[in-house]
Amino acid sequence: MEDRKIRSRRRFLQSTGSLTGAAYLRLLGPGLIAVTEAACTAKQAESPFKVLGRDEAGDLAAIAARIIPTTDTPGAAEAGVIHFFDNAFATEMSGQLDGARAGLAEFNAALAAAHPGGGRFADLSEDEQDAFLRSQESGTLFGLAWTMTMFGFFSMEKYGGNKDHIGWELIGFEGHHGGWQYPFGYYDAELHGETNRDK
Amino acid sequence: MTNELRFDTREEVDFAIIGSGSAGGILAKELSTAGFKVVVLEQGPYRKAGDFTHDELAVRVRAELHGGGNDIHGQTFRHDESETATKPSTPPVRYARTVGGSSVHFTANFWRLRPVDFKERSLLGPIAGTNFADWPISYEELEPYYTKVDWDIGVSGAPGPFDAPRSRPFPMPPMPIKSSGVLLERGAAKLGLHAQPEPHAILSQPHNGRAGCISCGYCMWYGCEAGAKSSTLATMIPRAEASGNCEIRPESVVIRIDTDDKGRANQVVYLDADGNEQAQKAKAVVLSANGAESARLLLMSANAQHPDGLANSSGFVGRNLMHNAHAGVNAVYEHPLNDYKGVQVSRIVHDFYETDQSRGFYGGGGIDARPLFSATPIFQAQRGMDPTVPRWGKKFKETIAHDFTRQMSIVASTTSLALDSNNITLDPESKDAWGRPAIRETYRDHPDDLETMAFLEDRCAELADAAGALKSWRLGIHLTTGGEHLLGTCRMGNDPASSVVDSKHRSHDIPNLFICDGSSMVTSGRGQPTMTIMALAFRAADHIIAAARAGDI
Numbered sequence: 001m002e003d004r005k006i007r008s009r010r011r012f013l014q015s016t017g018s019l020t021g022a023a024y025l026r027l028l029g030p031g032l033i034a035v036t037e038a039a040c041t042a043k044q045a046e047s048p049f050k051v052l053g054r055d056e057a058g059d060l061a062a063i064a065a066r067i068i069p070t071t072d073t074p075g076a077a078e079a080g081v082i083h084f085f086d087n088a089f090a091t092e093m094s095g096q097l098d099g100a101r102a103g104l105a106e107f108n109a110a111l112a113a114a115h116p117g118g119g120r121f122a123d124l125s126e127d128e129q130d131a132f133l134r135s136q137e138s139g140t141l142f143g144l145a146w147t148m149t150m151f152g153f154f155s156m157e158k159y160g161g162n163k164d165h166i167g168w169e170l171i172g173f174e175g176h177h178g179g180w181q182y183p184f185g186y187y188d189a190e191l192h193g194e195t196n197r198d199k
Numbered sequence: 200m201t202n203e204l205r206f207d208t209r210e211e212v213d214f215a216i217i218g219s220g221s222a223g224g225i226l227a228k229e230l231s232t233a234g235f236k237v238v239v240l241e242q243g244p245y246r247k248a249g250d251f252t253h254d255e256l257a258v259r260v261r262a263e264l265h266g267g268g269n270d271i272h273g274q275t276f277r278h279d280e281s282e283t284a285t286k287p288s289t290p291p292v293r294y295a296r297t298v299g300g301s302s303v304h305f306t307a308n309f310w311r312l313r314p315v316d317f318k319e320r321s322l323l324g325p326i327a328g329t330n331f332a333d334w335p336i337s338y339e340e341l342e343p344y345y346t347k348v349d350w351d352i353g354v355s356g357a358p359g360p361f362d363a364p365r366s367r368p369f370p371m372p373p374m375p376i377k378s379s380g381v382l383l384e385r386g387a388a389k390l391g392l393h394a395q396p397e398p399h400a401i402l403s404q405p406h407n408g409r410a411g412c413i414s415c416g417y418c419m420w421y422g423c424e425a426g427a428k429s430s431t432l433a434t435m436i437p438r439a440e441a442s443g444n445c446e447i448r449p450e451s452v453v454i455r456i457d458t459d460d461k462g463r464a465n466q467v468v469y470l471d472a473d474g475n476e477q478a479q480k481a482k483a484v485v486l487s488a489n490g491a492e493s494a495r496l497l498l499m500s501a502n503a504q505h506p507d508g509l510a511n512s513s514g515f516v517g518r519n520l521m522h523n524a525h526a527g528v529n530a531v532y533e534h535p536l537n538d539y540k541g542v543q544v545s546r547i548v549h550d551f552y553e554t555d556q557s558r559g560f561y562g563g564g565g566i567d568a569r570p571l572f573s574a575t576p577i578f579q580a581q582r583g584m585d586p587t588v589p590r591w592g593k594k595f596k597e598t599i600a601h602d603f604t605r606q607m608s609i610v611a612s613t614t615s616l617a618l619d620s621n622n623i624t625l626d627p628e629s630k631d632a633w634g635r636p637a638i639r640e641t642y643r644d645h646p647d648d649l650e651t652m653a654f655l656e657d658r659c660a661e662l663a664d665a666a667g668a669l670k671s672w673r674l675g676i677h678l679t680t681g682g683e684h685l686l687g688t689c690r691m692g693n694d695p696a697s698s699v700v701d702s703k704h705r706s707h708d709i710p711n712l713f714i715c716d717g718s719s720m721v722t723s724g725r726g727q728p729t730m731t732i733m734a735l736a737f738r739a740a741d742h743i744i745a746a747a748r749a750g751d752i
Contacts, residue, residue, distance in 0.1 A: 066592065067591040067592070067595075068591070068595070069592060069593055069596065071593055073600070092261070146591060147581075150577055150580040150581060151577060153576075153580075154255070154576035154577045154580060155254075155255060155577065156255075156256065159256060168576060170596070170599075170600050171576060171579075171599055171600050171603035172535065172537070172600075172603060172604040173576050173603060175253060175539070175575070178413070179414055179425075180413070180415065180416070182375040182376075182414065182541065184375075184538070184540040184541050185377065185540075185604070186378060186535050186536065187378035187381040187382055187532075187534065188378045188380070191376065191381050
């Protein structure tokens with residue numbers, strides 16, 4: 001298995017002798033993929049969670065969706081960040097699940113005080129959600145939710161979030177491509193262009 | 200392919216080497232190919248190129264190559280003795296626990312020291328309250344070994360205007376210039392400074408049967424899956440094993456070096472992968488565990504004959520810890536740099552390398568341009584963002600989407616002065632996961648180190664602006680609270696009262712105990728110490744081989 005991997009990399013190396021043209025196209029980037037499908041959010045709602053209860057998942061998903069909101073480009077919701085939360089709490093971060101639950105209880109108690117009869121966090125308007133979340137920035141839950149949202153949005157898809165590399169596409173990071181051939185960016189391309197003209 | 204050589208622990212091998220990193224890997228290769236029987240005890244597992252990944256969560260965040268976070272290592276930190284050391288979530292001293300050591304995961308920036316580094320104390324005079332000293336060797340003595348590193352290990356580069364003299368050219372051209380390098384060159388040209396290509400322990404083209412770099416961008420903290428980074432794992436370890444004289448014994452956590460009634464080292468006691476205590480007998484011991492671990496192990500090995508730890512009659516074991524301090528700025532430019540592609544650094548500015556006494560303080564440094572935070576998305580989100588932008592919400596999202604590919608850092612690496620009060624000791628309470636006393640670091644930058652940082656931060660800011668930054672912000676001058684460069688803690692010197700090893704890396708106190716790694720360094724250089732650690736290891740090997748052949752060990 002390991003040998004095969006190395007051999008295939010060797011072939012890759014041998015085949016990347018002159019890719020300047022293609023590399024320049026890559027440099028321009030794929031742009032942001034316009035994700036218009038609502039399917040991913042629907043799938044998320046149906047998906048059985050490993051450790052999170054339905055309300056817990058709903059609250060955390062709604063918080064993540066304000067940390068990286070859906071705008072003209074997809075956000076934490078479309079990237080399936082909640083699945084990262086669920087996977088992480090089921091595995092490497094299982095030790096933090098109790099703390100997260102305590103934080104959620106604190107969060108919801110504060111929410112009930114601020115919006116009596118207002119339902120869950122997700123039921124508030126976006127402006128209300130943002131205002132309430134700002135009031136919770138020093139709370140137990142916020143720091144953990146923020147960090148896990150970043151992990152879920154930007155880590156490898158295998159951890160449950162960053163669906164279809166939504167997080168990476170947003171920022172122009174093509175981390176899943178492997179190796180590169182220069183020019184890498186605008187300024188070195190410009191330099192190579194000048195150098196070539198000089199010759 | 201697999202090397203099946205296994206020595207019996209009761210069989211007295213010629214050398215037990217503790218650590219397989221930058222120094223240990225070279226010593227293993229040199230001693231075994233010279234015909235000596237060698238066992239290398241490495242606390243980490245035996246990962247190969249195919250085991251390395253681009254998984255930021257596993258590697259950078261969860262510190263997979265470090266062997267996990269500080270819940271495992273239990274390290275503590277304090278600025279000075281008046282404070283009680285506390286246990287931060289990230290270990291203060293950070294290094295890879297894997298065959299090849301930190302040469303596997305380092306960024307591979309690769310500077311030689313200059314002649315001045317070896318004799319600054321003579322040139323500049325004493326600095327009160329410090330252990331500022333000349334090295335017992337000169338640049339000229341080390342130069343052939345720097346050249347050996349260039350060719351045997353594999354170094355890419357091109358000469359710069361201030362470089363130390365070299366006896367042979369670089370074996371291969373520098374890595375391709377990146378947008379960050381182009382911008383640094385522009386800024387430097389405007390300011391009358393001199394940008395030059397960065398040398399790397401990374402192959403820009405095939406060399407010694409190894410493939411060249413594929414510019415994947417995962418150098419800093421990651422292992423190289425192409426084998427193009429010139430770690431000892433990629434270069435020396437395979438040749439050591441091929442000698443038929445060397446066993447690499449991974450997952451061997453050393454707990455002490457024993458001495459006999461003649462005061463000589465006679466065995467290395469370690470915990471094997473199952474946690475069982477083993478003892479490897481050896482005629483001589485080479486300690487190359489890094490500037491924190493080597494000191495800890497000598498202190499842990501205290502016995503009735505050596506109550507303050509082995510090789511510590513001077514009291515200098517663990518003292519004079521030097522990290523190289525850092526300062527710099529982040530800057531955002533109009534067009535995409537995509538600086539996450541390729542090696543971190545492609546151009547450096549070494550105009551401020553030497554101490555200028557007219558500035559009123561000791562110190563200097565080297566400046567480079569690199570993605571740093573914008574090498575990977577989570578790091579950018581956590582640490583790299585414009586501090587004037589909210590940490591979440593629409594504006595955060597817009598900013599990271601715009602800046603990630605357009606941002607770079609201009610970073611200075613600086614001198615650190617050697618001080619008694621900056622040191623590695625055994626924490627009196629905290630233990631690591633193997634039950635060993637945890638590393639306790641005590642460190643407060645000397646005022647001159649802080650002045651150097653502030654001076655160079657200003658230069659970095661000027662360079663960022665001169666290169667045309669749309670916006671830039673300073674990373675700030677902070678007291679150092681740990682690091683990856685672990686230097687000075689078993690310094691070399693001619694006087695046994697103020698050094699731990701002699702100029703040939705033999706400990707003053709124990710004739711068959713050699714110590715060679717970052718701990719040997721007398722001064723810190725300006726950052727990027729690995730090239731020097733490797734050159735020292737090649738040189739130490741020559742002296743150890745000569746002594747062994749002469750029956751003088």
